[in-house]
Amino acid sequence: MELRDIGERRAITIMAERYGSINLDDCATIDAGDEFFLVTTDMVNKTTHFPDGSTPYQMGWFIVAVNLSDIAAKGGLPVGVTLSLGLPGDENVDFIRELSRGADDCAKKFGTKIIGGDTKEMDSITICGTAIGRVKKGDFMPRKGTRPGDIICVTGELGGTGAALNSLEEDKDDKAIGKILIVHPRVEEGMAAASTHGVTASMDISDGLASSLYQLMDINGMGFSIRAEKIPVAVEAKSRENGFDSSLYSGGDYELLFTISPDKFKAVKEAVGCKVTEIGTVIKEEKVILIEGGKEKEMENRGYEHFLSRGKTI
Amino acid sequence: MELRDIGERRAITIMAERYGSINLDDCATIDAGDEFFLVTTDMVNKTTHFPDGSTPYQMGWFIVAVNLSDIAAKGGLPVGVTLSLGLPGDENVDFIRELSRGADDCAKKFGTKIIGGDTKEMDSITICGTAIGRVKKGDFMPRKGTRPGDIICVTGELGGTGAALNSLEEDKDDKAIGKILIVHPRVEEGMAAASTHGVTASMDISDGLASSLYQLMDINGMGFSIRAEKIPVAVEAKSRENGFDSSLYSGGDYELLFTISPDKFKAVKEAVGCKVTEIGTVIKEEKVILIEGGKEKEMENRGYEHFLSRGKTI
Numbered sequence: 001m002e003l004r005d006i007g008e009r010r011a012i013t014i015m016a017e018r019y020g021s022i023n024l025d026d027c028a029t030i031d032a033g034d035e036f037f038l039v040t041t042d043m044v045n046k047t048t049h050f051p052d053g054s055t056p057y058q059m060g061w062f063i064v065a066v067n068l069s070d071i072a073a074k075g076g077l078p079v080g081v082t083l084s085l086g087l088p089g090d091e092n093v094d095f096i097r098e099l100s101r102g103a104d105d106c107a108k109k110f111g112t113k114i115i116g117g118d119t120k121e122m123d124s125i126t127i128c129g130t131a132i133g134r135v136k137k138g139d140f141m142p143r144k145g146t147r148p149g150d151i152i153c154v155t156g157e158l159g160g161t162g163a164a165l166n167s168l169e170e171d172k173d174d175k176a177i178g179k180i181l182i183v184h185p186r187v188e189e190g191m192a193a194a195s196t197h198g199v200t201a202s203m204d205i206s207d208g209l210a211s212s213l214y215q216l217m218d219i220n221g222m223g224f225s226i227r228a229e230k231i232p233v234a235v236e237a238k239s240r241e242n243g244f245d246s247s248l249y250s251g252g253d254y255e256l257l258f259t260i261s262p263d264k265f266k267a268v269k270e271a272v273g274c275k276v277t278e279i280g281t282v283i284k285e286e287k288v289i290l291i292e293g294g295k296e297k298e299m300e301n302r303g304y305e306h307f308l309s310r311g312k313t314i
Numbered sequence: 315m316e317l318r319d320i321g322e323r324r325a326i327t328i329m330a331e332r333y334g335s336i337n338l339d340d341c342a343t344i345d346a347g348d349e350f351f352l353v354t355t356d357m358v359n360k361t362t363h364f365p366d367g368s369t370p371y372q373m374g375w376f377i378v379a380v381n382l383s384d385i386a387a388k389g390g391l392p393v394g395v396t397l398s399l400g401l402p403g404d405e406n407v408d409f410i411r412e413l414s415r416g417a418d419d420c421a422k423k424f425g426t427k428i429i430g431g432d433t434k435e436m437d438s439i440t441i442c443g444t445a446i447g448r449v450k451k452g453d454f455m456p457r458k459g460t461r462p463g464d465i466i467c468v469t470g471e472l473g474g475t476g477a478a479l480n481s482l483e484e485d486k487d488d489k490a491i492g493k494i495l496i497v498h499p500r501v502e503e504g505m506a507a508a509s510t511h512g513v514t515a516s517m518d519i520s521d522g523l524a525s526s527l528y529q530l531m532d533i534n535g536m537g538f539s540i541r542a543e544k545i546p547v548a549v550e551a552k553s554r555e556n557g558f559d560s561s562l563y564s565g566g567d568y569e570l571l572f573t574i575s576p577d578k579f580k581a582v583k584e585a586v587g588c589k590v591t592e593i594g595t596v597i598k599e600e601k602v603i604l605i606e607g608g609k610e611k612e613m614e615n616r617g618y619e620h621f622l623s624r625g626k627t628i
Contacts, residue, residue, distance in 0.1 A: 001406070001407045002403065002404050002405065002406060002407065003401060003402075003403050003404070003405050003406075003407060003409075003410070003435075004403035004404060005407075006407060008433050008434070008435075011407070011410055011433050012431070012433055014407070014410060014411060014414070015410055015414040015428075015431065015433075018411070018414040018415060018418050019414065019417075019418055019427060019428040019429075020427075023430075027430070028394060028396060028429035028430035029429075030351075030393050030394055030429070030446060032346060032351075032448075033347075037344075037346075037351060037446070039394065039396055039429065039430060039444070039446060040396075040430065041396045041397075041398045041430065041431060041432050041442070041444055042398065042432050043398035043399075043400055043432055043434050043436075043440070043442050044434070045400055045434065045436045045437070045440075047436065047437055048434065048435050048436060049434075079344050080342060080344055080353065082342060082353055082355045082444060083355075084355045084356065084357035084442050085357075086357055086359055086440060087317060088317075089316065089317050089318035090316050090317070090318065091316065091317050092315070092316060092317075093315045093316065093317060093319075093320060093325070093328070096317070096325055096328060096329055097328060097332070100328070100329040100332040100333065101332060103333075104332050104333055113333065113334075114329075114333040115333075115342035115343075115344070115353065116337075116341070116342035116353060116354065116355065117326070117329065117355060118355050118356050118357055119322050119325050119326055119329075120322070120357050120358070120359065120362065120363075121317075121322075121362050122357075122359045122361065122362060122438075122440065123359070123361055123437070123438060124436075124437060126357070126359075126400060126436065126440050128355065128357055128398050128442035128444075130353070130355055130396065130444040132344060132351070132353055132446075
């Protein structure tokens with residue numbers, strides 16, 4: 001059996017079973033007194049992650065941003081990022097200057113720095129980032145913790161990156177590439193939400209809303225009832241025919257998804273500062289229900305998944 | 315100008331200058347009260363690191379081992395390793411089972427565990443490991459700290475991996491692949507040495523003894539006088555014509571290189587437990603001198619360096 005028959009998430013489960021020590025959260029945790037050190041890693045490759053025309057600056061920014069997004073989802077303060085670069089030897093030296101500048105700008109923008117790395121010769125451009133964060137144990141926001149009746153909400157808007165990907169399929173569009181790669185992880189928002197102690201579960205929406213909801217359902221053994229008209233569809237997506245679909249099934253938005261006790265929703269919303277939209281509630285049944293025009297149906301379980309989604313970026 | 319014109323170490327310097335915050339040590343350090351958290355990352359690729367015939371078990375072991383070797387060189391206790399895998403979708407599922415088994419066995423053997431990771435689709439097999447360690451600030455063994463008159467010594471024996479690489483060039487040899495990839499990082503030895511507070515500088519010999527000495531010279535602004543007859547040439551290398559050369563210029567042995575105050579040498583040697591050989595002394599001049607048959611000459615500054623050494627493994 002090949003990896004393309006089972007997909008990325010099943011592959012991860014197979015490995016996690018061997019290790020026994022993986023929590024299947026956005027970050028691994030290391031005990032450090034009254035804190036956790038958070039560790040997360042993400043590897044990207046030119047072929048599968050970067051649209052044609054991506055600049056090295058954008059690539060450097062992106063790899064740092066997506067790692068910081070995982071730290072943000074746990075309420076962590078980022079304290080350092082390492083970068084491993086695999087590059088063909090015929091790459092121009094300016095490539096590493098620009099890539100470092102993008103990585104450095106992103107790290108600084110979100111209050112941290114690049115602390116180390118590794119450079120190797122490889123046949124195609126490959127970048128692996130690892131971000132380290134720290135969080136008080138009492139503030140840590142896990143993936144597992146939803147309770148029936150909790151409000152489910154998202155930061156910002158969804159589908160904007162999906163719309164940019166669609167527009168790229170039609171036409172080379174440098175603005176769309178910027179939208180896809182210059183990701184703004186919700187670092188301050190994550191820390192603010194964590195400090196309220198009102199969030200029962202949290203993750204970042206890297207592979208799309210539907211995919212994130214199904215992952216949370218698997219971990220928590222309970223589902224969600226989502227109101228279609230509440231979903232904050234990004235303005236770029238609204239203007240496209242499949243814009244609503246993008247807001248459910250496209251990856252790359254890197255917003256945060258929280259479940260919150262109803263009595264704490266106002267406090268979390270105020271603390272977070274950015275747009276936070278209530279989109280539904282946690283239910284006992286193991287289903288993700290989408291209520292659209294008064295009718296209930298099950299949301300499709302699809303989004304970006306490596307080994308299964310070849311040909312699409314992100 | 316291309317990367318192959320400047321080499322891996324110059325590329326790293328260019329990036330480190332941008333970041334400003336990189337210490338060019340084996341590990342990055344994060345302040346954590348009376349301890350440092352250590353972070354190190356290493357990325358390997360089938361084309362440039364794994365000889366034909368390498369098994370997934372060996373690859374999994376190797377990526378964990380080389381990362382732990384960097385933690386060992388700083389005197390750190392490993393507390394977790396993350397692995398990012400880039401794999402072609404047509405890879406068999408057994409590949410990830412075996413790779414995880416190798417990684418898990420190595421992590422457990424050296425007192426730690428795999429705590430997380432990432433899996434992505436890529437055109438060729440790529441593995442990025444990140445190891446996290448912790449060490450009391452007073453025990454940390456930096457690269458910078460040599461003093462003229464310090465004894466320079468190495469653990470174990472050198473050239474064994476170089477000899478195995480040579481034997482592979484002549485013939486496919488599964489035992490040689492095992493010697494190259496089933497690396498035993500000096501984790502306990504590193505912690506024991508650190509606890510003596512007698513080590514003034516330390517690094518692991520991943521790219522060969524000569525390369526390590528030149529790197530230490532650049533960082534410390536002082537050189538070394540090495541006695542050729544003292545170098546502990548591995549038995550596998552001794553039986554080959556170029557065995558002594560392998561002990562100087564071949565990478566992949568992952569032994570530790572220490573400089574030690576003369577009055578502490580005995581204490582360090584006893585604490586470390588394994589074979590520790592005095593091979594020379596730190597000198598004021600910025601030179602690496604090799605004394606062979608009573609004659610002095612400068613040691614060549616060569617070893618494995620990515621972008622410059624294409625075609626060789628490790």
